[in-house]
Amino acid sequence: xxxxxxxxxxxxxxxxxxxxxxxxxxxxxxQRARRRSRTRTVGLVAAVALAVAAVPVAVGLGGGDDSETPxxxxxxTPSPTDGWRTExxxxxxxxxxxxxxxxxxxxxxxxGTGVPGDPxxxxxxxxxxxxxxxxxxxxxxAQFFSTALFDPVEGDLxxxxxxxxxxxxxxxxxxxxxxxxxxxxxxxxxVVAPDQATAQEVLDSVHTVVGADGNGCxxxxxxxxxxxxxxxxxxxxxxxERLLEQSELLTGGDAEAAAxxxxxxxxxxxxxxxxxxxxxxxxxxxxxxxxxxxxxxxxFGSSCALDNGVSSGAERRRLTADVLxxxxxxxxxxxxxxxxxxxxxxxx
Amino acid sequence: xPRSEGRVVADGAAADFDAWVAARGPALLRLAYVxxxxxxxxEDVVQEALSRALxxxxxxxxxxxxxxxxxxxxxxxxxxxxxxxxxxEHPVADPVPTGEVAGPGGGVLTDERRRIWLACRxxxxxxxxxxxxxxxxxxxxxxxxxxxxxxxxxxxxxxxxGLATLRTELGERDR
Numbered sequence: 001x002x003x004x005x006x007x008x009x010x011x012x013x014x015x016x017x018x019x020x021x022x023x024x025x026x027x028x029x030x031q032r033a034r035r036r037s038r039t040r041t042v043g044l045v046a047a048v049a050l051a052v053a054a055v056p057v058a059v060g061l062g063g064g065d066d067s068e069t070p071x072x073x074x075x076x077t078p079s080p081t082d083g084w085r086t087e088x089x090x091x092x093x094x095x096x097x098x099x100x101x102x103x104x105x106x107x108x109x110x111x112g113t114g115v116p117g118d119p120x121x122x123x124x125x126x127x128x129x130x131x132x133x134x135x136x137x138x139x140x141x142a143q144f145f146s147t148a149l150f151d152p153v154e155g156d157l158x159x160x161x162x163x164x165x166x167x168x169x170x171x172x173x174x175x176x177x178x179x180x181x182x183x184x185x186x187x188x189x190x191v192v193a194p195d196q197a198t199a200q201e202v203l204d205s206v207h208t209v210v211g212a213d214g215n216g217c218x219x220x221x222x223x224x225x226x227x228x229x230x231x232x233x234x235x236x237x238x239x240x241e242r243l244l245e246q247s248e249l250l251t252g253g254d255a256e257a258a259a260x261x262x263x264x265x266x267x268x269x270x271x272x273x274x275x276x277x278x279x280x281x282x283x284x285x286x287x288x289x290x291x292x293x294x295x296x297x298x299x300f301g302s303s304c305a306l307d308n309g310v311s312s313g314a315e316r317r318r319l320t321a322d323v324l325x326x327x328x329x330x331x332x333x334x335x336x337x338x339x340x341x342x343x344x345x346x347x348x
Numbered sequence: 349x350p351r352s353e354g355r356v357v358a359d360g361a362a363a364d365f366d367a368w369v370a371a372r373g374p375a376l377l378r379l380a381y382v383x384x385x386x387x388x389x390x391e392d393v394v395q396e397a398l399s400r401a402l403x404x405x406x407x408x409x410x411x412x413x414x415x416x417x418x419x420x421x422x423x424x425x426x427x428x429x430x431x432x433x434x435x436x437e438h439p440v441a442d443p444v445p446t447g448e449v450a451g452p453g454g455g456v457l458t459d460e461r462r463r464i465w466l467a468c469r470x471x472x473x474x475x476x477x478x479x480x481x482x483x484x485x486x487x488x489x490x491x492x493x494x495x496x497x498x499x500x501x502x503x504x505x506x507x508x509x510g511l512a513t514l515r516t517e518l519g520e521r522d523r
Contacts, residue, residue, distance in 0.1 A: 004515060005483060011464035012382050012484040019381035020391050022373035026366045028391075029398035106499050132501040170474035170506060172498070 086214040087121050088247045089144040092187045093213045095205035096121060096142055097198065101348070102331025105192060107131055108139025116140055116174045119193060121331060123246065125239070135171040142202060143190045147183055157181040158206075160191070160199035182206040209244075216290055217247035225290055233258045234290035235329055245285065248329040258289060258326035262296050265310050265317035270339065276304030287327040298327045305339040365405045369398060372415060376422055382480050383426045385469040397421035419485075420495045423477060467517040468510075475510035482507050 001009070084095045096119070103110070103120040110131065111117040116139030123144050133139075163177040173179060173192050178199035180191045189206050193199035211226070212218045217236030218225045220243060228234050233255040235248040250258050284301030296312045300319055310317040325343040336342055373394070380390035401408055401418055408414050468476060481492045489507075493500040 004511065004518075007460070008464055008468070008479065008511070008514065009483040009486075011461040012468065012480065014461050015465045016378040016382050016484065018387070019374075019378040020387045022369070022377055025373040025377075025394065025398065026369040028395045029369070029402055032395050032399035033402050106502070132505060134505075137498065137502045137505075169472045170509075172474065172502075 086247070086249070087142065088209060088213040088215065088217065088244055089123050090187055090243050090245075091209045091219045092144065092184050092189060093205075093207055093209045094142065094182075094189055094202060096202055100141065103141075105138040105141045105143055107133060108136075109133035123331070125245075136174050136177075137170070137172050138174075138192060140174065140177065140192050140194055143192075145188055145190065147186055147188045157183075158203050160193070160196050160203060162196070163192075184208045213244070213247050215247035215249040217244055217288070219244050221286065221288065225288075225295070228290045228292050230292045231255055232292075233326075234288075235327065236288040236290060237285065237327075237329060237332070238288065239285045242285075246329050246331065250326070254326075259291055261320065261322035261326050262289060262310060262312075262317070265320045265323050267315075267317055269316055270305045270307075270309040270318050276306050289327065298323060300324060300327070300336060300340045301334070308340060361406045361409070364409055365402060368409070368414065372418070373398075376418065379419065379480070379485065380422055380426065382484050383423070383477060393425045394422055396425040400425075416491075416495070423481070423495050426477070427473070463518060464514065467514050470517070471510050471513060475506045475513070478503055478506035479510040479514075 083098050085098050087094055087096055100119045100121055102122075104122050105120065108116040108120075116136065119140035119142065121142050121144075124146060158180055160178045160180040163173045163175070163179055165171055165173070165175050174194070176194060177192050178194070178196045180199055180203040182189050182191075182203055184206065185208065189203075191199050191202045193202065209219050211223070215236070216226055216228045216232075216234035221236075221238040222242060225234070225236070231251065233250040235250060235258070236244060237246045239245045284299065284307070286301075287298040289296040289298060294312050296310060298310050298319070299308050302308050308319055310319060310323055319340055321341040321343040324341065325347065328343070328346055330347045332346070376394045376397070377390055380393045381387060384390050384393060397418060401421055408417055411417050468479060471479065477496065478492060481487045481495060482489075487495070489500050489503050492503045492507075496503065498506075
C-alpha cells in the first residue's frame with residue numbers, strides 16, 4: 001500500500017467508530033419486514049378483487065351459449081414479430097430487435113467509433129476481451145446474469161427508467177440510456193436501450209420458458225423437443241450441465257445449408273489424438289441441430305477425439321468445418337480441441 | 349411457531365438470525381456509516397438490508413459466506429437509497445468543513461484524518477463505494493466486483509479515480 005492508501009484506511013477506520021450502536025437491530029428489521037408485508041398484502045387483495053369482479057363481465061361479453069367449451073389458454077411461446085428475434089438463456093427467454101448483435105456490454109468500444117453503438121446480447125461465460133472502455137462503463141444491450149448474489153432494490157425494475165447520470169458521477173451507462181431488470185428464478189436480464197419504447201418492449205417480452213423456447217429448443221438437453229417446422233433447423237446449444245445456453249432458428253437457405261452440411265459429413269467416428277480416459281477430463285457441451293425428421297447432436301468440446309463428432313440415433317459422422325459453421329450461433333465464443341476442423345470464419 | 353411478515357419463520361431460524369445480527373450487526377453499521385457518512389442513513393440502510401434478509405434467512409445462513417451475502421445487500425441498499433435520495437431532492441451543495449479543529453490556546457489544528465474523511469464523503473457515490481470497500485473493508489478488486497455487480501476493470505478504474513481525487517483535494521503528491 002502507498003502512504004496515501006494507508007492514511008485513507010486509517011481515516012476510514014477511525015471514522016467508522018462513530019457509527020451508531022446495534023441495539024435493537026434484529027427487532028427493527030422484523031418490524032420493517034412486517035410493514036412491507038402488510039403493504040404487499042393490501043395490494044394483492046385489491047388485485048384479486050378486481051380480477052374476480054372482471055370475470056362475470058368477460059363471460060357475458062364472450063357470446064355463445066353456456067355449453068361452449070371455454071377457450072384453452074395458449075401457453076405456447078408467441079412467435080416474434082417481424083424485425084425481432086428470440087434469445088434464450090437457460091429457462092429465460094426474451095425478444096430483441098433483429099439488429100441487436102452479440103458481445104459484452106462492457107466492451108462496446110471494440111466497435112471503433114468511440115461511442116456506444118448497436119446493442120448486443122450478452123450471456124454468462126464465454127470469452128470476454130480484456131479491455132477497459134472507460135466511460136460509459138457499459139454500452140447498450142440485454143445482459144443475462146445469475147441472481148445468486150443479486151439483491152434487488154425496492155421498486156418495480158421491469159418498468160424502464162431513464163438513467164439518471166449527473167456531472168461528477170461515474171457514467172455506468174450511456175447518458176441517454178433507458179434501463180430495466182427482470183428477474184425470474186435463478187437468472188435475470190438487464191436491459192439497456194437507447195429509447196424507452198424499445199427498453200420496455202424487450203422487458204415486457206421476458207418470460208420463463210416452460211418446456212421449449214420459441215426457437216424449438218428444450219431447456220434441458222435430455223428433454224424431447226417440440227416438432228420443428230419443415231424447412232427450418234433449430235440450433236440448440238447446451239452447456240456442460242446440459243442446460244440451454246443459446247438457441248437460434250435457421251430458415252430458408254440457411255436451414256438448407258445446415259442440413260446439407262450434416263448430410264455431407266463423412267460417415268464414421270472422429271479420429272486423431274491420443275488414447276481417451278475412461279471418464280471425461282473436463283465436462284463439455286453439445287449442439288443439437290433439430291430438423292423436422294431428426295435431431296442431430298454435434299459435439300466438439302471434448303479433448304478426447306472419439307467423443308467429438310456428429311450423431312443421430314445410431315448413425316455417426318465426423319465433424320467438418322461446415323457442420324461447425326452452422327452449429328456455432330453468432331455470439332459463441334470458446335475454444336476447440338486440436339483435432340477439430342475449425343471453420344475459416346464464424347457466423348456473426 | 350412465531351409468525352413474521354405473514355410467513356412462518358422457524359424458531360431455530362429466528363434465533364439463528366438474532367444471533368448472527370448480534371455478532372455481525374455492529375460491523376455492518378460501521379460499513380454503512382462509512383458508505384453513507386450519516387448515522388441515521390447508516391441505520392436505515394442496514395435495517396433495510398436485514399429486513400430483506402430475514403424472510404430468506406434459512407437459505408442465506410446456508411450459503412458459503414453469509415457475511416459477504418448480507419454485506420452485498422447493505423451495499424445495494426445504500427445504492428438504492430442514494431438513487432431515491434437524488435430523485436427526491438436536489439440539494440444545494442453543502443459547504444464542506446475544512447477539517448480544522450480548535451487547538452489548545454485558541455489556535456487551529458488541522459485534523460488530517462478528518463480532512464480525508466470529508467474528502468471521501470465528497471466523492472461521487474460509485475467511487476466512494478469502491479474506495480470504502482477497498483480500503484475500509486480491505487476487499488480485493490474481484491471481491492468488490494462481485495459485491496457491486498460491475499466488472500473488475502471498472503472497479504479498478506473507480507478506485508484509481510477516487511484516490512486521484514482525494515490526492516488533489518488533500519493538495520499533495522502521493523508518497
